[in-house]
Amino acid sequence: MEHIALYRAWRPQSFKDIVGQQHIIQTLQNAIREQRVSHAYLFSGPRGTGKTTAAKVLAKAVNCERSEGAEPCNECPSCLRITAGNVMDVQEIDAASNRGVEEIRDLRDKVKYAPTEVRRKVYIIDEVHMLTTEAFNALLKTLEEPPPHVMFILATTEPHKLPATIISRCQRFDFRRVSLEEQTAHLAAVCEKENITADQDALQYIARLSDGGMRDAMSILDQISSFTDGNVTYAQVLNMTGGIASEQFARLARAILEGEMGQLLELVEQLMHEGKSADKCLENLLFYFRDLLMIKMVPGADQLTDRVLNPAEFKDMAAAFTRDRLFNIVDTLNRYLGEMKYATHPQTLFEVALMKLCSLQPDQAAQPSLAQQSAAPQGSAPAAAGELEHLKKQIAALEKKLEQAMAAGALAGGGRENTPAQKPAVQSSAPRMSSAAKLPPQVDKFIAAKDSGDFAAIYKQWSLVLQGVKEEKVTVHAWFVDGEPVSVLDDAVLVAFKNTIHRDTTEKPANRQVIEQVLAARLGKPYRLVTMLLRDWNEAALKPAAQTGTEELRLEHEHESAEAKQEPWIDEAIQLFGEDLVVIKD
Known part of the structure; x- marks a missing residue:
């Protein structure tokens, strides 16, 4: 005998055989038992949940010759012929291929004729949301007041596409996913x-x-x-x-946790050799980390996991990640999964996504706060020593920042020590500070380090930094792209900008924080952002090192012409847009 697919061979032939839709089956059985069957039903829900099957069983139940209850007997000629699809009065119409107004008008004309083989005509319209607007309009009146011998059963996976006038004329049943x-x-x-x-x-x-x-x-x-x-x-x-065992995901997660990029790439290569597709691997990895998040946050999450069959075995893995880091990982994987569909080389993008996860800095939630440190028990000597060392590092970092701030304040305040009797060298209605006032602290050391190996390495990766800033916040990228790196000194990257407005906007605390986070993620360690104007950098780089950063600050005017002295808005324009974009014409 020819093989029949399991889902066809085991298609339910009675209400009791339908799996997972008890709330619908009970309602239909009660309606049949009490002879309160409606003239129109709407069955909606995901694919494969039993909508068409329930419609066929309902068609048999209302036409069964021997049924004394709410179930079809599946033995009488009517039931057997409906099951075989040989009854012309019970029609299953595919709305995807019969979606036009002419087909619906033909159906509307045939509805008025009485059934010839069974008691009741039944029209099952599958994928009804595919009908055109004109077809829906042609069906409206017939659907609302059909002849007493006609029943309509509409089935759809997308009920939101149906007009409200159609839905209001039917009894709606929502099929749920089977548990x-x-x-x-x-x-x-x-x-x-x-x-x-x-x-x-x-x-x-x-x-x-x-x-x-x-x-x-x-x-x-x-x-x-x-x-x-x-x-x-x-x-x-x-x-x-093409699935992946949860143990393999556990190895990927362990490599991400420990920052082992080499091991990660080996695991990816192994998956590719096994014939797995990069997009499916990324999607399954997203589900896996979602499961870890569920295990971490929801007690008894056995039924909430998709790729972990035994959540108890992965509690240690979930505990190794902080909640914030799991949220960041899920967010990153979801973003790369959206880009995967347009990628020419999906495997490369998959590898980049994993390396991105490795490069994410440990979140602040992983570090104990000062309050937690002060409340720690005194009995653990190694823990106390580690906390003390951590506090020392924090104090040293704060002292370093304070020294830099004091140096910057002394440099900026050098030009303001004029007594009331002293006058600026040149009087102007809109005086401006000279370029020396805009030089960052230790500019001579930055100039000495401009050709260092550290700077060369960062310069090669600058395109990755710009891309990272763009991914984090595109508005910050629009300002930051105007600058270019010119030197690196210890943990500081000096970026020179062509225009003042781009530099000032980049220096805002929120924008600076975004950029420094990207620098740490893309360059492998934390860096501070130091900025200056490109013309000031070029001038400072040409001066002898002994003179750099020690020039006396003074108020001066950049335009000595009479017209410039009489029109202070010229200075304001240069201050906003930079000298390269301002042209003064008589």
Whole structure:
């Protein structure tokens, strides 16, 4: 005998056989038992959850010749012929291929004729959301007041696309996704009847892959049982479906946690050799970290995980990550997954995404706060020593920042020590500080380090820094792209800007914080951002080192012409847009 697909062979023929829709089945059975069947029904829900099956069972139940209750007998001629699809009065119409107004007008004309083979005409319109607007309008009046011998059953996966006038004329039933337990139990029953040996974890994984659709689960089981000669194991399910064992995800997560990029790339190469696709690997890894987040935040999350079959085994892995870092990982993977569909080389993008996760700095939640440190017990000598060392480093960093701030304040205040009797060298209605006032502290050391190896390495990676700033906040990138790196000194990167407004906007605390986070992520260690104007850098670089940064600050005017002295807005324009963009014409 020719083989029939499992989902067809095991399609429910009565209400009691439909899996996971008890709230709908009970309502329909009560309506049939009390003879309160409506003239129009709307069945909506995800694919493979039993909408068309329930419609056919309902068509048999209202036309069954022997039924005394709410179930079709499946033995009378009417039931047998409806099951075989040989009754002209029970029609299943595919709205995707019969979506025009002419087909609906033809249906509307045939509705008025009485049934010839059964008691009641039943029209099952599948994927009804595909009908055109004109077809819906042609169906409206007939759907609202059909002849007493006609019943309409509309089925759709996208009810939001139906006009409200159609929905209001039907009794609506929303089919839900079949639960994991119900699917697993039904698959086990099918395997027992079909003489298929299947492991429990294999059936559970098939149920998870089906995403709540019973038809999908039956199709996967049929495919795998054919490949394995009726012996279904968890490993075979993974091989057939292209899935990845949760243990492999655990190795990826461990490498991300420890920052082992080399091991990560080896694992990716191994997955590619096994025939896995990069986009599916990235998607499954996203689900895995989502499961870790569920395990960490939700007690008893056994039924909430998608790729982890035994959450208890992965509690240690979930505990190793902080909650904030898991949120950042999920957010990063989701962003790269959106870009994957447009990628020419998906494997490369997958590798970049994993390296991005490795380069993420440990979040602040992983470090104990000062209050927690002060409240720590006194009995642990190694812990107290570590906390003391941490506090010393914080104090040293604060002292260093204070020295830099004092040096900058002394440099900026040098030009303001004029007594009331002293006058600036040149009087002007809009005086400006000379370029020397804009030089950062230790500019001579920056000039000496402009050709260092550290600067050369950072300059090569500057395009990655700009891309990272763009990914984090595109508005900051629009200002920051005007600057270019000119030197590196210890933990500071000096960036020179062509225009003052771009530099000033970049120096805002919020924008600076974004840039410094990207510098730390892309360059491998924390860096401070130091800025100046490009013309000031060029002037300072040409001066002898002994004179750099020690020039006396004074008020001066950049335009000595009479017109410039009489029109202070010229200075304001130069201050806002820079000398390169301002042209003065008589």
